[in-house]
Amino acid sequence: MTALRTAFHGMRRAALAGLLLALAACQTPNDRLYTLAVLPGTGAAGVTPATLALGSVALPPLVDRPQIVRRIDANRVEALEFDRWAEPLADGLRATLAGDLAARLPGRSVLPVAGAAPGAGVAVLSVTILKFEAEANGRVVLDAQWALGSGPRRRDTLEVQAANGEPAALVAAMSQAVALLADRVVAAR
Known part of the structure; x- marks a missing residue:
């Protein structure tokens, strides 16, 4: 009975060790992580409320994934397996847009989330x-x-040309596109 128990514990330890090795093999040390960047603003603001809050920010499912997605042609995209967003893209987009708006609206509060019931003087x-x-x-x-x-x-359709099609250049151009959207919002009357 003791020999059987010892053998069982040995097999259990071996299985656990094998599982840990398999999990370690799934990690990808070559992953490159990216975030969108807040860029400085230019121009006068047309937005007048003292506080601006971001309400809903929705993304298409095609790009709302951990990998950076690059369109190859009209019918094909590729998910860049080793080039990933450091945070969910929807969260990064919200934070970057809030930061871009704050950079363009000095002296005003910009809230990244509107909350359930924004108060008076808050534009959502x-x-x-x-x-x-x-x-x-x-x-x-x-x-x-x-x-x-x-x-x-x-509705605004904004285009930015990156230096090349490499992930770092594409992410920088994506940051510029978000900054251009912020420019359009603050210029609104």
Whole structure:
């Protein structure tokens, strides 16, 4: 009985060790992690509320994944397995857009989340990203519908050309596209 118990414990330890080795093999030490960057703003702001809060920010499922997605042609995309977002893209986009807006609205509060019941004097910005794609040739397209408070729904399609189609250049161009969207929002009257 003791020999059987010892053998069982030995097999259990071996199975556990094998499982740990398998999990370690799944890790990818070559992953490169990226974030969108807040960029300085230019121009005068047309937005007048003392506080601006981001309401909903929706992303298309095609790009809302851990990997950076690059469009190859009209019918194909590739998920860059070793080039990943350091945080969920929706969260990074929200934080970057809030940072870009704050950089363009000095002296005003910009809240990354509106909350359930924003108070008086708070304008809520809702954004629906229809397309946020990086192409293999370096072209980045950000197509967004947005509304500020009860104002009209607007649509902007912004294009930025990256230096090349490599992930670092594409992410930098994506940051520029988000900054351009922030420019459009603060210029709204």
